[in-house]
Each structure stands twice: as structure tokens, then as C-alpha cells.
Amino acid sequence: MQNRAAGEIQKILRGAGIHRGMWARSAEIITRAEAGADGGFDWVLTTEKPTIIFDWERWEFVEEILLADGMLVPASGQVVLLDSHSRTSVKDVLGHVRDFKETTSGEFAARSGTVFFAEDSASADARKKVEGGHITxxxxxxxxxxxxxxxxxxxxxxxxxxxxxxxxxTYEWILKEFSITPIGADVLAKVRLLCGA
Incomplete structure (x- = not known):
């Protein structure tokens, strides 16, 4: 692959909050978001549905099956909730995710978690968009x-x-973060075009 194209791909991935060695995949659907008694939202984080991801080792797009029972979580039992994988500032943190469970989504095994939003204004605004069905x-x-x-x-x-x-x-993986995204499936569309995928 030409160095120019490789540089463009890395720039686009960084712009999407995905840095070399970081892997990301979309969760396409959640049920209508309603906060539980504890104020958190039950959210399907990922499924075993084959998904196209950018493979850093092969330097190409491939289908991946991320096994639900292979998810490892930090010792704290929670991960940060980010705005679109952006991790350049503490302002990008919208809350956290905890209480992880094995579940199903359609015909696929899945992992869910309870999403909790922080109380600052940006996080409260994001929460309202989730509650209103604007972010799914x-x-x-x-x-x-x-x-x-x-x-x-x-x-x-x-x-x-x-x-x-x-x-x-991928049968063992460490959950680093969960992001709410405006359009989960299209984050890497431009990169796929550059790779000819």
C-alpha cells in the first residue's frame, strides 16, 4: 500500500477516535432507551454478528466475530462512556458503563451493560438525545x-x-470503552474507499 494512502487512512481513523492498535466495532441497535430505577440504560454493547472491521495486523478490512464470552473488563468493573471514541480530553467522557451481562440480540450471542451518564451539561444533553431516540x-x-x-x-x-x-x-478481548455514536456503522466508510474495500 502506498505510504500516502496509509497516512490518509491513519489520519481518518484518528479523526474517528481510533488510534493504531485500538479496535472498534458498531452496535447497530438498542431497544427504545428508558432509564431503569438506578438511572442507567441497558444497552447491547456488541454481538457475535460478523462485522467488518479494520484489521491492524493484516492492514485491510476483514469480517470479525467477537465472541461475547471472551470479553474481559477492568478490575474496577466499569469502563468509560465516550463521545464517538474521542479520548483526547476528560471532556469527552460522558459517563461510564458497568453491570455487564451475557445476553442475546436476535439470533446472536451478545454482551450488554448498563450505561450511566454524568451530570455535567454535555453529558445531560447526550442523555436527552438517547432518551428521545435521536441517538441509538x-x-x-x-x-x-x-x-x-x-x-x-x-x-x-x-x-x-x-x-x-x-x-x-477474536475469542479473548479487553473492553476499553463504549462510545455513543451518531452513526455507528459508517465511522470507517471513507477508509474502506481508500482501501478499495
Whole structure:
């Protein structure tokens, strides 16, 4: 890949809050957001639905299956809630996510968490947009710990489950943050064009 294109790709990813070595994938849908008794919102953070991600090791877009039961959380039991993966300032922190659970979303295994917004004005504004149904997308920022690339027309068994390539199967990963995003699925659209994907 030409150095110019690589530089443009990295610039676009950084602009989306995704830095080299950081991985992100969208959660497309949440149920109509209503705060629970504790003030938090139950949110599906990610599913095992195959999703196209930018693979830093292969330097291309690939389908990935992020196994729900492979999610590791920090010892604190919570991660920050960010505005669109932006992590350049404490002002980007809108709250936190905790109380993680294994669940399902449609036919796919999933992980959910309870999203809590902070009380400052920017966080309160974001909360109102979630409550009003104006923001429905989110995206996990994570660090893969154990993954396997399954080449095309090959099969691999992970934890008793068989996967057929081409696909990246990430079976252990550290949740670093969860972001609410205006349009979760389109964050990397321009990068896909530059890569010819």
C-alpha cells in the first residue's frame, strides 16, 4: 500500500477516535432507551454478528466475530462512556458503563451493560438525545488478546464452535470503552474507499 494512502487512512481513523492498535466495532441497535430505577440504560454493547472491521495486523478490512464470552473488563468493573471514541480530553467522557451481562440480540450471542451518564451539561444533553431516540448507535473500543485468522475455505474450532473462513475470530478481548455514536456503522466508510474495500 502506498505510504500516502496509509497516512490518509491513519489520519481518518484518528479523526474517528481510533488510534493504531485500538479496535472498534458498531452496535447497530438498542431497544427504545428508558432509564431503569438506578438511572442507567441497558444497552447491547456488541454481538457475535460478523462485522467488518479494520484489521491492524493484516492492514485491510476483514469480517470479525467477537465472541461475547471472551470479553474481559477492568478490575474496577466499569469502563468509560465516550463521545464517538474521542479520548483526547476528560471532556469527552460522558459517563461510564458497568453491570455487564451475557445476553442475546436476535439470533446472536451478545454482551450488554448498563450505561450511566454524568451530570455535567454535555453529558445531560447526550442523555436527552438517547432518551428521545435521536441517538441509538454505540460502538465498543477494545483490545484483542487472543484471535485467530481463518483463511478462506478453511475451518477452525474455537471453544467447541466451528468457524469457516475468511474470518477473524477474536475469542479473548479487553473492553476499553463504549462510545455513543451518531452513526455507528459508517465511522470507517471513507477508509474502506481508500482501501478499495
Amino acid at each position: 448507535d454505540g460502538s465498543v473500543g477494545y483490545q484483542p488478546k487472543k484471535s485467530i485468522w481463518v483463511p478462506e475455505d478453511h475451518e477452525v474450532t474455537v471453544s467447541g464452535r466451528t468457524f469457516v473462513g475468511p474470518v477473524r475470530v
